[in-house]
Amino acid sequence: MSSATTSGTWPSMSTTPPNLAGLGTDHVTWGVPVGGGKSGYLFRGGTVDVRLDGTEFTLGTFTHENFPIQAMPAPQFDVDLQVAVVFDDGTEAAFSFRFHHNETPNAGPNPEDEVDLPSFVSPQTVTVDGEEYAVVISGFKQGGQVVRKFISAENGANSADVVAIFAKAGRPEIAITQVRHKGEVKGSQADEFVEIVNRGSAPGNISNWVLGADDAGQDFTFPPGTVLQPGQRIRVYTNQVHPQWGGFSYGKGRPIWNDQGDTAKLRDTGGTTISTLGYGKAAP
Numbered sequence: 001m002s003s004a005t006t007s008g009t010w011p012s013m014s015t016t017p018p019n020l021a022g023l024g025t026d027h028v029t030w031g032v033p034v035g036g037g038k039s040g041y042l043f044r045g046g047t048v049d050v051r052l053d054g055t056e057f058t059l060g061t062f063t064h065e066n067f068p069i070q071a072m073p074a075p076q077f078d079v080d081l082q083v084a085v086v087f088d089d090g091t092e093a094a095f096s097f098r099f100h101h102n103e104t105p106n107a108g109p110n111p112e113d114e115v116d117l118p119s120f121v122s123p124q125t126v127t128v129d130g131e132e133y134a135v136v137i138s139g140f141k142q143g144g145q146v147v148r149k150f151i152s153a154e155n156g157a158n159s160a161d162v163v164a165i166f167a168k169a170g171r172p173e174i175a176i177t178q179v180r181h182k183g184e185v186k187g188s189q190a191d192e193f194v195e196i197v198n199r200g201s202a203p204g205n206i207s208n209w210v211l212g213a214d215d216a217g218q219d220f221t222f223p224p225g226t227v228l229q230p231g232q233r234i235r236v237y238t239n240q241v242h243p244q245w246g247g248f249s250y251g252k253g254r255p256i257w258n259d260q261g262d263t264a265k266l267r268d269t270g271g272t273t274i275s276t277l278g279y280g281k282a283a284p
Contacts, residue, residue, distance in 0.1 A: 004087045006045030006060050014078040018070070028079065031069030031103075036155065039103065039113075040065040041079055043162075050087070052128060052166050054173055054199035056138055056146075059083060059164040064152040066113050068106045075103040078118070083135075085126070093126035095135045106154060115140075115150040120231040121201050125169045132169040134201040138231035139163055146233065147244075165199050165231065172204030174228065176211075179264050179279035181257035183238065189255040190239035194264050196275075198228035208269045211236055213262045220250055258282065 017030040029040030140160040183189030212219040234246035261280020
């Protein structure tokens with residue numbers, strides 16, 4: 001593990017909204033206020049621990065200042081972020097990302113603004129110890145969970161950590177990262193799940209790959225056309241369907257994963273084990 005210092009600026013936008021200010025700084029604002037402040041983006045970096053083995057780390061903290069403003073001529077637009085990273089050995093790099101903003105109407109059933117990223121991979125790379133790496137944003141960490149879309153409530157400043165990965169450039173890396181082996185649904189434990197993440201910088205096709213733990217009736221085969229984008233995470237539930245996590249489910253009315261523990265395994269179409277994760281007290 002090494003440490004790095006991150007900082008960010010907002011150099012450009014795809015539109016020029018009213019009252020635009022702060023381009024080229026870490027705090028950009030826009031809009032004509034309606035009884036409060038303007039809307040804006042703030043990025044705060046800092047000293048972070050960086051690992052080059054696909055482990056997630058906090059790139060910085062993103063804040064959306066979501067105060068009521070007059071209707072925008074173009075309610076959806078892009079805001080560019082440039083993040084400078086200085087490693088403890090003196091290596092410097094700059095990575096760019098594009099945030100897509102949806103300035104929703106202030107009144108109505110869903111007044112929350114939405115922020116997502118058209119691409120989660122920076123086009124820039126950095127070479128560390130002879131290996132080329134890209135930065136992949138895996139999402140915004142809100143309420144203890146990493147999500148791909150940032151939902152920003154009206155009339156406040158809403159923050160989330162930007163969670164990222166240093167990934168080897170130009171390749172996928174599929175890994176099991178979590179096994180929830182004790183569900184809260186009594187009896188069936190329908191809410192058990194296994195979480196799988198693409199920690200690489202290229203899409204990973206896992207069609208017909210098999211998830212299991214070498215026990216009868218425990219195999220789950222991913223359907224054709226299952227592709228994980230860089231930084232994307234999915235979950236395979238025991239007997240629940242959650243579209244935001246890919247919609248995968250064993251469809252079993254009984255628990256799948258051993259309450260005492262075991263090892264979850266992910267195999268490709270040739271039977272090669274791609275990733276394993278021990279879980280519970282009885283994990284090997």
